[in-house]
Amino acid sequence: MSTSSVPSPLEQVDFSSLPWDLNLPSNNYYILIKTTNVWTTEHYDLETDSGSLLTSIYSYEKHPLDLHPATTSLNYGTTVWEGLKCYRRSDDQAVVFRADRNYERMRKGAEEMCLPMPDKAMFMRAIQLAVQANKTLIPPMGEGMKLYVRPMLLGTGQQLGLYPSPEITFLVYVSPTGNYFKGTSAGLKLHVETRRARAARGGLGAVKCSSNYAITIKPLVDCKKQGFMDNLFLEMETYKGGELEQAKIQELSAANVFLVLKTGEIVTPSLDRGTILPGVTRETVLHLITLHAQELSCAMEESTGQRYVTASSRDVSLGEFKNATEAFCTGTAAELVPIARLATGDGEEGFEVVFPYGQTLPGGPITTALLKLLRQAMVGHCDKTTNLGWLRDPFTLPTTFCE
Numbered sequence: 001m002s003t004s005s006v007p008s009p010l011e012q013v014d015f016s017s018l019p020w021d022l023n024l025p026s027n028n029y030y031i032l033i034k035t036t037n038v039w040t041t042e043h044y045d046l047e048t049d050s051g052s053l054l055t056s057i058y059s060y061e062k063h064p065l066d067l068h069p070a071t072t073s074l075n076y077g078t079t080v081w082e083g084l085k086c087y088r089r090s091d092d093q094a095v096v097f098r099a100d101r102n103y104e105r106m107r108k109g110a111e112e113m114c115l116p117m118p119d120k121a122m123f124m125r126a127i128q129l130a131v132q133a134n135k136t137l138i139p140p141m142g143e144g145m146k147l148y149v150r151p152m153l154l155g156t157g158q159q160l161g162l163y164p165s166p167e168i169t170f171l172v173y174v175s176p177t178g179n180y181f182k183g184t185s186a187g188l189k190l191h192v193e194t195r196r197a198r199a200a201r202g203g204l205g206a207v208k209c210s211s212n213y214a215i216t217i218k219p220l221v222d223c224k225k226q227g228f229m230d231n232l233f234l235e236m237e238t239y240k241g242g243e244l245e246q247a248k249i250q251e252l253s254a255a256n257v258f259l260v261l262k263t264g265e266i267v268t269p270s271l272d273r274g275t276i277l278p279g280v281t282r283e284t285v286l287h288l289i290t291l292h293a294q295e296l297s298c299a300m301e302e303s304t305g306q307r308y309v310t311a312s313s314r315d316v317s318l319g320e321f322k323n324a325t326e327a328f329c330t331g332t333a334a335e336l337v338p339i340a341r342l343a344t345g346d347g348e349e350g351f352e353v354v355f356p357y358g359q360t361l362p363g364g365p366i367t368t369a370l371l372k373l374l375r376q377a378m379v380g381h382c383d384k385t386t387n388l389g390w391l392r393d394p395f396t397l398p399t400t401f402c403e
């Protein structure tokens with residue numbers, strides 16, 4: 001990877017304490033581009049690095065979105081989005097992590113929403129332009145700090161009838177965020193949600209579409225009232241009253257889940273049912289376990305007494321948490337977070353598991369080792385992943401960044 005330098009972060013901002021939210025919007029620029037049909041080389045042409053995309057950069061504050069009451073995405077929820085990150089790997093170099101996986105995921109989601117998807121070059125170039133336009137918002141090098149990048153594709157046509165949007169908007173905005181864990185010292189307390197579902201068979205659980213988040217907010221508010229931090233959702237069709245432990249698990253509101261079983265198996269729910277969001281971090285962690293099975297054997301022995309490490313993606317039942325020594329969640333924002341406690345709440349069938357390893361950060365031996373491997377891969381210090389093309393320099397040539 002060629003290197004090119006990135007300017008210093010904005011002074012007078014304590015990036016490490018920025019919350020997980022939209023920060024410094026008055027300093028932000030975003031990309032906004034529309035089409036009424038498909039995306040063409042007039043929007044962006046990588047060969048000549050030309051097109052209206054290059055001049056579609058706006059001030060977040062001075063140029064708000066102009067939406068009609070009958071906007072399709074407002075009325076019928078035709079929005080897909082992505083979340084990825086740009087961070088400094090050294091004082092003068094920034095990188096974007098696995099953006100091509102976000103492209104693939106959005107491409108599949110766009111198809112489900114009947115939205116034409118920009119090609120990979122346009123998607124990548126828009127990310128590159130958004131990062132460059134906000135270059136002083138890329139936080140300094142440091143644990144967990146990042147410029148979070150949010151590409152979105154939405155139907156912005158005016159219509160009342162139920163049909164695909166006659167106008168499509170592609171936009172990319174950013175937010176600098178601090179360390180997700182600043183001020184926390186223990187792992188997650190999760191509520192096992194036994195009444196409401198996040199995703200069902202035949203639905204859109206595998207798509208990063210807005211409705212999947214609308215559905216989680218009320219359960220999230222409710223579980224917080226009982227002292228939990230998030231919900232673990234179940235495959236409701238596999239839950240029969242009185243047999244909660246046999247129910248299959250899915251994931252959290254916006255993060256995937258892994259268990260470290262006493263057998264040495266590190267397991268996460270399979271994507272086969274179409275109800276799990278295929279996280280890039282999930283995929284990366286599975287890959288890292290396979291690549292580093294040998295190196296992980298000491299941590300596994302410490303955690304479980306077994307030395308043999310395997311990774312699998314399969315149906316996982318709730319009762320398996322009782323055979324786990326550690327459990328953790330994965331996602332772009334939080335990387336790897338240990339689970340401290342998992343339980344049902346008031347009026348629900350009883351279930352509780354406590355993980356002693358999750359009572360402090362960064363968690364048990366396997367969770368800690370995997371977080372370290374993930375962070376090494378993220379800065380290109382992992383020999384086994386340096387040639388996999390996971391890192392892209394947003395300040396390099398468009399042809400290199402967008403390939």
Ligand SMILES: *Cc1c(COP(=O)(O)O)cnc(C)c1O
Binds near residue numbers: 280
């Ligand atoms: C975004 C998301 C994840 C995590 O995906 P990453 O690509 O790892 O950030 C997991 N589950 C849900 C429901 C999500 O929305």
